[in-house]
Amino acid sequence: MAYRSRSAKEELKEAMAVQSAAKDKPSHGSMFSIHKISKTPIVAFAFALLLIDALLVALIIAYVPYTKIDWDAYMSQVSGFLEGERDYGNLRGDTGPLVYPAGFLYIYSAIQFLTGGEVFPAQILFGILYVLNLGIVLFIYVKTDVLPWWALSLLCISKRVHSIFVLRLFNDCFAMTLLHAAVASFLYQKWHLGLIIFSGAVSIKMNVLLYAPSLLLLMLKAMDIAGVFSALAGAALVQILLGLPFLLAHPIAYISRAFNLGRVFIHFWSVNFKFVPEPVFVSKKFAVSLLITHLILLAVFAHYRWCKHEGGLLNFLHSRFVPMKLEGVISSSFSLKHFHNRHSNFKFLNKEHIVTTMFVGNFIGILCARSLHYQFYSWYFYSLPYLLWKTSFPTLLRVMLFIVVEFCWNVFPSNTYSSALLLCAHSAMLWGLWTAPPQYPYVDAKTLTKNKKK
Template sequence: MTQVSIYLSGERNYLNIKGDTGPIVYPSGFLYLYTFLYKLTDGGRDIARAQYIFMLVYLSTLFFIFKIYQTIRAPLYTYFMLIFSKRLHSIYLLRLFNDCWAMLFSYIGVYSYVQNSWILGTLFFGIALGIKMNVLLFFPAIIMILFQILGLRHMLYHFFLIFGIQTLLFIPFISYKKEYISRAFDFSRAFLYEWTVNWKFLSEDVFSSREFSFLLLFIHVLILFIFSSTLWNRISGRSLKELALSLLNTKTLFINKVYKTSFQTQRLIVIILFTSNLIGVLCARSLHYQFYCWFAWSIPYILSQTRIHPFFQFFIWALQEYAWNVYPSTAYSSIIVIMVLISVLFLLLIRC
């Protein structure tokens, strides 16, 4: 709220907008959203009202996740994993992070895609990106889905829409555009070792090294390639090479491929979006406790699609919950975090 008060005082230079947690590192959608909350909660002093608002955000997110699960006919037992997460309850009702809002809009975007509301889905992904940059983890999936279902021309329209949303959010800061971009979309930001949930089994020197950062980027790209060429391309039934070659064909700009998706395609849309996000989480430079809400909603369904026995699905989910509730994180809990993510993605890849 300190950052919001500085913004409300008329400051538009992102370098000068700071708070108790340091300088602002989010796109301006965060400021607009928390300005609204600032006014609703008497400058952040009415904590109880803020918690009620975030309770509504939690319930709204749960509603859209339920709608997604219902549409793709997720097994009934997966719903129990959704509602019994202690860490999610803490993030939404006690911590009041902007991650909660970004993921609400992201999952509305997922639901919109499943319902063939393509423009609406992209609109919500664009809004979510304007609140927090982690939404970019969905973008490899968005590219694969829109290109295979709508074609190149329509895919480009959708990305123009996302760019337009970011431009509109940016306008009040146009006098300090360099400062805004360097803070709001800082890909080189360093993370503190003491707060990492996923890499505590490494030494601080390794964690902070550029070599480790580049290794994670390489692994990220490699896993995206593997999933794109084996699972994500099932929507069109074409190989990744064929899809890539079609990009070079200018005629694809004029092909209209819009059609109503089947149940199987709806299921693939969800799997592609969920796994794209999960791959990004696995290869993240650092995960903090609030980042759990980025992907925890997707784990029950992804586990169900691995087709392992429900007992083992619950066991893996429980391990994940345990690791994310260890505070402060330890080498042991971090190993569990990483191994669960690897196991879920590997099992999905070989069994889905």
């Protein structure tokens, strides 16, 4: 289906229909009312899973010994910051120099204040964070309705992920919780709010940027160019404000350490590509080849999958960046009413398309990452069931692939065979996603009106 640009009149009609639908939305009752839960088995099952997993987390904290890895280093780095140090080159811990953006320092400073630097109360906080994150993820799954109800239980059975949250206390947990909150915002077309939350996640750990190419494509679909730039400006402002104390004092040290894209991880701790000899693993050629593969896969998926209904990536980009008519430019520049109503011209994206594009884009980054440490499993674990059910594989094969991935992440230390098996499982999943039929990305006014009235 080739992409066809619509006239301003047609877009205005659709916008008016959307606004009318919003006005007709019933005001009584809560989204999570008892009545709705009783009529929606998948919602009731999701709540049951949340309660059961909360109990499991409490038992893990109470009876499973804590494993010290990065906590002391985090506390040392935070202590230096609280004592007035603003040079990132001087903020260090047991594991080396601080390599995370400023949001990390603010989060863990608050944790240190609340817990006094003690592990047990911090575990309780992370247990609450785990339940909150799971609740957001379940919300996303229920809204997209891709999985059968029983498959939601896969989100609660990972030994490694429970360990990452409540036995290791990694900063990845905060970054991914904010990322999932941003995705939940995008489901309601709250692009500016979602991008601010997304930027907050990036300020804790840079792995969140793996979602950025997919997110930019979705924003170009959902908003006009001015809206995209204003959303990006809001995200940039978050980074500037959070990093301001360090940018004013030692800007080069902050930028070079907090946003270092050239870090080389230790071969021994990597879960993936362990079968690659260490001299090759740490080489620049290997890193560049993986980066090129990453970019090619993103471009191919964007052209043939995510923008298929718009006639391909190049045709879509051309349609978005083609110069506007002089009349439209003058109107957008001088008409306050037009500026005020710009947001009504947004194109509403299908929730499933939003989540699929975000999760697949991140998964491609995971597949091409040179090194994945054990805590990095949290970067994509919560998307695994969704991605598997987006393939056309039989249910048994989906479950088997999930088990294989979980098994590989629980082999310690990783070895040649577990690493090769993980790559095979990832490659099979990517092939399944490639061969699955693409979904139409937009929601028309009639469908939106119908969904609003439900």
